Amino acid sequence: MKAVALKAEPRILQGKQSAGRLRRSGSVPGVVYGAEHKPQLVQLNEHDLVQFLKGRSSEHFLLDLEVTGCSPCKALIKEIQRHAVSHRIVHVDLNAISMTSKLRIEVPVKLVGEPVGVAQQGGVVDHMMRSILVECLPSDIPEQFLLDIASLNVGERYTVANIVVDKAKITVLSASDISVVAVAAPRAEEEVAPTAAAAAAGAEPEVLTAKKPEEGEEGAAPAGKEAAGKDAGKKEAGKAAPEKGGADAAKKGAEAPKKK
DSSP states (O other): OOOEEEEEEEOOOOSHHHHHHHHHTTEEEEEEEESSSOOEEEEEEHHHHHHHHTTOSOSOOEEEEEETTSOOEEEEEEEEEEOTTTOOEEEEEEEEOOTTSOEEEEEEEEEESOOHHHHTTOOEEEEOOOEEEEEEOGGGOOSOEEEEOTTOOTTOEEEGGGSOOOTTTOEEOSOTTSEEEEEEOOOOOOOOOOOHHHHGGGSOOOOOSOOOOOTTSTTOOOHHHHHHHHHHHHHHHHHHHHHHHHHHHHHHHHHSOOOO
16 A cells, blocks of 8 residues: 555544544544654544545555654554534544554455346345454555455355455455355335225225114014013013012901901
């Protein structure tokens, strides 16, 4: 990887208020970390930084960092923090590195080509792993890995082992059997069978109240018999009342003393 120049200014003040004033003035606060010296506060021009990052596929690239008043050093962008709403850069962390020491870094994976399973079989690309972890010298850091997926059919996948790397310079630390990309089968349109409720949607609504059977239907009593039954019930009730009264009178007569 070829190093690109990035300029910065030393920063004295720190804290939220001073960082806010810097952002309003068009600068971005940052910190340079390094194993050989303590963290250094810096500030970068926001416009220059945005232009510097524009068109780059990755934020992991080698820098010739030039801080005014300090010796130039090699560095990597460790993290770029952005505003949640406006997406403006609000802070930058950089790592000063040694060109003779290997480091571990995530390198993005870019897919190339349209799979056969998509163009001819109606499949869908599932990009599951977008970067892999590698170990190498700073000068050997690739900007990205290209993975040609044009020959993938539906149901097939490529793993980390399918990514071509220069093994003499780069050691892949991600597990070789992890899926990077796959072509999934198209989702079949589910045929919804009509349910009994849906089938009966156009039918007449069910009557929940009980319906008295009409005369002539099965289980219906003739009108004459029904009236006779009611009259018989009334007569039986009338008979029961006098019998009860007669029994009480007889009982009272038996208890009364006879006149001499």
